[in-house]
Amino acid sequence: MKIIGIITILLSGSIMIYSTLDFPEWGDPLSPANTHLSVYYIENSMPDTSVPNIVTAILADYRSYDTMFETTVIFAAGLACFLLLRNFxxxxxxxxxxxxxxxGVTLKIKNSADLADDTKLFQRIDSTWVPFDLVTRTASxxxxxxxxxxxxxxIAxxxxxxxxxxxGGVIFGAAFILFAISYSLRESLKIISEKTAVILSCVGVMIYAGTGLLCLLFGSNFxxxxxxxxxxxTDPVSARSLAILxxxxxxxxxxAGVMIWLYYNISSSGKYNQGL
Amino acid sequence: MIWQIDVIILVMVIIIAIGVISIKNLLSVGILFGAYSFMMCLLWAIMGAVDVAFTEASVGAGVSTVFLIAAIFRTSRGSKD
Known part of the structure; x- marks a missing residue:
């Protein structure tokens, strides 16, 4: 069985490598992609949108539908993870x-649902708790x-x-993930709860779609x-630049919301009692 | 584009990819995926696609490594096959 797998991989891999020979040369100015579309973007993105970074102009303006549904896909990924893992x-x-x-004595308390998480004498810890985490805590x-x-x-x-x-959103979410790893899941749930993360992500998708709907209201395409x-x-050119923002x-x-939400669900396997 | 650096990174990518499929310890595989993403990020940066390189560095090498390790931490650490 293993040999058949290796033969299949080698065959398909060599076919793929062989087919790359038909590709145009890297950076070839006469390749089909570089003769029509790229030229338009390079020449017109600045007068159209007044955005110096052509990639941003394409992603958020010319190919705006694409980016909108990309955001929706990220949101759907978070939702799928939530529906699969969340354990109420x-x-x-x-x-x-x-x-x-x-x-420094550790107590194991059963049915501790109504006890406070942290008091002056007692600190609630995870089963993976290790002492001497001062350096990681302070540094992060x-x-x-x-x-x-x-x-x-x-982002700006x-x-x-x-x-x-x-x-920017991923980096913003990663900051909270770093906090949740170095402190504990409960500490970070106090700062940004599950509900807040979900509302953040919903609001983000709504802002995108809402900008599109506003354009419909003022009599142009979505x-x-x-x-x-x-x-x-402002004039239409600066309006496009602002709307991209x-x-x-x-x-x-x-x-950012979806990244935090995904981390909460995966690291606590949906129980939200203890993280990594 | 300096072709020597290009070749070194491409060889690293292949070595890491072989390592990912042959190592049994899933935690090391998670870390290796991060290294793989970082090598791809360097490749994008060399080819001038800075936006793609930025995305690869933040999503591929950063957050997805954390998600992989979190998932491994909550399931099992060794691969069965």
Missing amino acids: RKKKKEYSLYRHIPT GLIVPFIQIFALYV HGHHSPGGGFQ LNYGSLAQILF FVEIGVGLAV
Whole structure:
């Protein structure tokens, strides 16, 4: 069976490599892709949208439908993970571990649903808890705000530099994931709860679709940002640039929310009692 | 584009890919996937596709490695086959 698999892989791989010989040369200016469409974007994206980064102009303006449904796909992925993993049932056998801080003794308490998570004497810990986590806590606590600021910069500066809503959203979510790993899942649930993460992602998708609907209201096609000039009090070109920013913020919110939501579900296998 | 760097990265990509399918310990495989994504990110950056490289670095090498490790942590660490 293994030999058949290897033969199939080798055959299909060699066919693929053979077919790449038909590709145009890397960066060939006369290849079909570079003769019609790319030329239009390179020449017209600046006068059309006043966005220096052509990739952003294409993704959020010319190919806006594509990006909208990409965001929806991310949201659907989060939703699928939630529906598969989320476990609302509370088992009766459930126990919690509490550490008595002055002595370092760990207590295992059954049916501890109505006990407080943290008191001055007792600290609730995970079964994977290890002592001496001061260095990781301090280091990640220091670095998390800088990651968040960088994420906001990436979202806001997508017009001029590489990046945009998607990357910025992922980095913003990753900051919270780092916090949840270095502290604990319960600490991060206090800061951004499951509900908040879900609402963030829904609002993000709604902002994107809402921008498109606004364009319909002002008498042009769905996601044709030029008509928003009437409410933004600018010319159509700057209106397109501004609408790209709105859309990027929507994508960023959606992706950040979904990343946090996915992490909560996967790391606690849907129970939300303890993380990694 | 400096072709020596290109060749080194492509060879690394192939070595990592072979490592991913042959290693039994799933935790190492998760880390290797991160390394694979990072090599692909370098390739995109060399080819001038900076936006794609940025996405690959943040999604492929960053968040998806965390998700893989979290999933392995909650299931089992060794591969059966």
